[in-house]
Amino acid sequence: xxxxxxxxxxxxxxxxxxxxxxxxxxxxxxxxxxxxxxxxxxxxxxxxxxxxxxxxxxxxxxxxxxxxxxxxxxxxxxxx
Amino acid sequence: xxxxxxxxxxxxxxxxxxxxxxxxxxxxxxxxxxxxxxxxxxxxxxxxxxxxxxxxxxxxxxxxxxxxxxxxxxxxxxxxxxxxxxxxxxxxxxxxxxxxxxxxxxxxxxxxxxxxxxxxxxxxxxxxxxxxxxxxxxxxxxxxxxxxxxxxxxxxxxxxxxxxxxxxxxxxxxxxxxxxxxxxxxxxxxxxxxxxxxxxxxxxxxxxxxxxxxxxxxxxxxxxxxxxxxxxxxxxxxxxxxxxxxxxxxxxxxxxxxxxxxxxxxxxxxxxxxxxxxxxxxxxxxxxxxxxxxxxxxxxxxxxxxxxxxxxxxxxxxxxxxxxxxxxxxxxxxxxxxxxxxxxxxxxxxxxxxxxxxxxxxxxxxxxxxxxxxxxxxxxxxxxxxxxxxxx
Numbered sequence: 124x125x126x127x128x129x130x131x132x133x134x135x136x137x138x139x140x141x142x143x144x145x146x147x148x149x150x151x152x153x154x155x156x157x158x159x160x161x162x163x164x165x166x167x168x169x170x171x172x173x174x175x176x177x178x179x180x181x182x183x184x185x186x187x188x189x190x191x192x193x194x195x196x197x198x199x200x201x202x203x
Numbered sequence: 204x205x206x207x208x209x210x211x212x213x214x215x216x217x218x219x220x221x222x223x224x225x226x227x228x229x230x231x232x233x234x235x236x237x238x239x240x241x242x243x244x245x246x247x248x249x250x251x252x253x254x255x256x257x258x259x260x261x262x263x264x265x266x267x268x269x270x271x272x273x274x275x276x277x278x279x280x281x282x283x284x285x286x287x288x289x290x291x292x293x294x295x296x297x298x299x300x301x302x303x304x305x306x307x308x309x310x311x312x313x314x315x316x317x318x319x320x321x322x323x324x325x326x327x328x329x330x331x332x333x334x335x336x337x338x339x340x341x342x343x344x345x346x347x348x349x350x351x352x353x354x355x356x357x358x359x360x361x362x363x364x365x366x367x368x369x370x371x372x373x374x375x376x377x378x379x380x381x382x383x384x385x386x387x388x389x390x391x392x393x394x395x396x397x398x399x400x401x402x403x404x405x406x407x408x409x410x411x412x413x414x415x416x417x418x419x420x421x422x423x424x425x426x427x428x429x430x431x432x433x434x435x436x437x438x439x440x441x442x443x444x445x446x447x448x449x450x451x452x453x454x455x456x457x458x459x460x461x462x463x464x465x466x467x468x469x470x471x472x473x474x475x476x477x478x479x480x481x482x483x484x485x486x487x488x489x490x491x492x493x494x495x496x497x498x499x500x501x502x503x504x505x506x507x508x509x510x511x512x513x514x515x516x517x518x519x520x521x522x523x524x525x526x527x528x529x530x531x532x533x534x535x536x537x538x539x540x541x542x543x544x545x546x547x548x549x550x551x552x553x554x555x556x557x558x559x560x561x562x563x564x565x566x567x568x569x570x571x572x573x574x575x576x577x578x579x580x581x582x583x584x585x586x587x588x589x590x591x592x593x594x595x
Contacts, residue, residue, distance in 0.1 A: 157249060158361030159381060159461025162374040171361050172324070172341075191429035194381045194437035194459035 144203035146183040147190065149176050154197035160189040204347050208234040209512050210505075211338060211351035212317075213325045213364050215239035218480025218497035218504075219357030220308035221262065225505030227315035230513055235317040236349065237309065238340070240324040245305030249460035250494070251384060251414050251422050252301050253397060256294045258495030262502075263307065270303035272416045276395045282559035283402030283552035291570050295397075298414050298422070299494075308498075323347075328354065328367045334517060336475050353508040353517050356478040357501060360461045365483070368476040371468060374484070377430050378465040380409050380491060383437040384424025386416065387445065387452040394418040400444075401555050407431035408548065409491070411444050423449065426462055426491060464488040466541045467534040472522040477504040485533070489540040496533060503528045546589040558583060 147169075154176050161169050168182035169189065180203075190198050210226045212219045215237050223237040241247070252272065256265070265271050275295045280288045313319050323342035331337055336354045340347045356364025365372040392398065398413040405411050408428030415421045425441050432440065438459065445452060463484045471483045479485065480497030487496060507525040511517045526534075561582045562575045580586050 155459050157458075157460040158359060159379065159459075161361040161363070162372055162461075162463065163376055163379055165373065167366060167373070171363075172326070188376050191432065191436070192376060192379050192381045192461070194383045194461075196436045196438075 145185040145187075145200040146180055146203045147178045147185070147187070147198050148201050149178055150197050150199070151176065153195050155195055157194070160193060160198060163188050163192055205350065206347070207335075207350045208236045208318075209352050210235045210355060210508050211336070211349055211353070212237045212355045212357060212505075213338075214356070214358035214480075214482070215244045215309050215319065215321075216305060216357060216359060216480065216497065217308055217494050218482070218485075218501035219355065220244075220305065220312050221498045221501035222355045222357060222479060222505035222508070223312035223317040224308070224315055225502045226509040227312065227317050227505075229506050230509035231316060233509055233512055235312070236351075237312055237317050237319045238323050238325060239309075239319065239321045242322045243302075243306075244309045244319070244321065245302035247458060248301045249458055250301050251412055251424055252299045252416075253296060253412075253414050253492065254299055254494045255296045255492070258499070259297060261495075262498050265297050268307075270300050270307050271297050272300045273298040273394065275397050275415075277393065277397075279393070279396050279398045280559065280562075281398055281400035282556045283400075283405065284556045284559075285400075286556060286559040286563070287398075288559045288562045288575070289396070289567060289570065290572055290575070291568055292572070298397075298416060325358070325363065328364070330475065334475055352475065352512050353522075354476050355501075355504050355508060356476065356482050357480050357497070357504075359481045360463060362478065362482040364476065365468070365478045368473050368478075370470055370473060370476075370478060372478075372482070372484075374463050374465055377408075377428055378463060378488070379428070380426035380462040380464050381429050381437040381459075382409075382424060382426040382462055383441045383457065383459045384422055385441070385445065385454040385458075386420065386456040387423040387449055387454055388420045390419060390421065390423075390449040390452040392421060401552075403431070403552050405444055406440060411441070423452070462486060462491045462493070464491060464541075464544060466537050467529065471526045471529065472519055474519045475517045475522075477508060477522055477525050479504045483529075485529070485537070487540055488537055489544045499532060500529055503532070543589065550585070550589070554583065554585065 168179040212223045278290045326339040328338040338349045362372040394415045400411045406425040406427045408431040409426035411425035413421045465484045479500035485496045486493035511521045
């Protein structure tokens with residue numbers, strides 16, 4: 124039941140060819156490094172280190188799942 | 204430099220500190236290392252700091268403790284139209300000082316012989332042919348490698364240990380609460396009560412809270428589901444709510460974070476690895492409370508890890524006892540709470556306004572959650588399917 128087809132992206136397949144090639148970037152001046160975006164990222168492209176939060180450009184599929192949930196709006200989309 | 208340990212606990216929050224504490228308590232001969240990324244255990248605080256009385260007492264006595272900010276005697280639910288419903292319960296709970304509380308838990312572990320290493324973060328890990336995990340560490344003193352028989356991942360919402368170990372730790376967007384909180388000073392409220400306000404315009408898919416730290420000072424925050432929100436982020440929703448409710452309050456110390464309102468991950472263990480607390484999605488999906496759950500899971504994980512090392516078998520099949528114990532203790536209940544959460548999502552503001560008025564017809568001294576629910580079922584038949592999803 125929890126993984127029904129309306130499961131909001133849980134274990135959803137990665138989109139390999141986005142229609143509009145964009146990727147997420149993080150503004151480190153705004154980011155509070157809370158880690159909320161990490162488990163939301165289907166291809167696990169976001170990494171948090173002690174002083175840094177990084178979106179892996181080669182892994183990000185541009186799915187936007189991390190954008191709205193950021194409590195401070197630190198993530199935005201830019202052309203790939 | 205490379206060093207060996209029996210148990211490596213990654214993350215010194217409540218789950219990790221209790222896991223290290225329990226491992227040393229069960230098996231004092233084992234080497235237990237507790238890692239903390241930040242320079243000090245308990246900072247930064249990403250938490251509303253509320254905890255229930257009974258669960259807390261299983262671990263520490265809060266009476267007169269220096270890590271307590273406030274005793275809570277009442278819960279006030281606030282409907283979207285600001286109708287307040289005071290619920291009568293006894294010994295409700297406590298607001299903690301998480302910086303001191305987490306430090307106290309870690310001190311317990313250290314007191315039993317665990318080694319605490321602050322300013323040290325795990326950067327990745329690989330499994331060796333002999334079954335040990337080799338964990339790359341980055342710290343103030345440079346890079347190191349730690350080889351551990353069992354790694355316990357208590358690294359919170361980001362859950363990197365689970366990811367490295369190949370466990371499924373991702374979260375669907377609808378089950379992620381985006382939270383923001385300020386410490387607000389100079390505001391007027393009952394300092395013995397916590398306030399929870401619901402409303403689609405206030406905190407869509409979640410609720411806003413006032414958790415008192417002292418008279419006039421409170422943790423004021425909210426959690427929302429971004430999928431249900433307009434274009435604003437959690438902090439912008441919170442700014443709007445505070446401006447309306449506490450226009451004269453002085454906002455300090457903003458903090459943000461994610462609360463995973465989901466069910467326990469399918470598998471919390473693999474060969475030589477256990478994950479516990481927020482990292483394993485062990486938060487109560489209805490209330491968003493996770494401190495006591497994390498400590499209970501940490502206790503189970505520490506005990507199972509210690510017994511497995513003593514027995515010379517840290518395989519997934521041996522460690523699966525931890526998952527079974529957790530599911531029996533709380534994990535299965537969380538499946539019910541999750542169903543209830545999903546059912547409540549279908550009810551709108553008008554319903555909650557009307558429910559609040561129904562609840563207030565019950566005399567204040569008798570207004571328990573159970574009675575409110577019973578009254579509500581009679582007056583609001585749309586609740587029957589909600590109840591059915593909870594009990595079936």
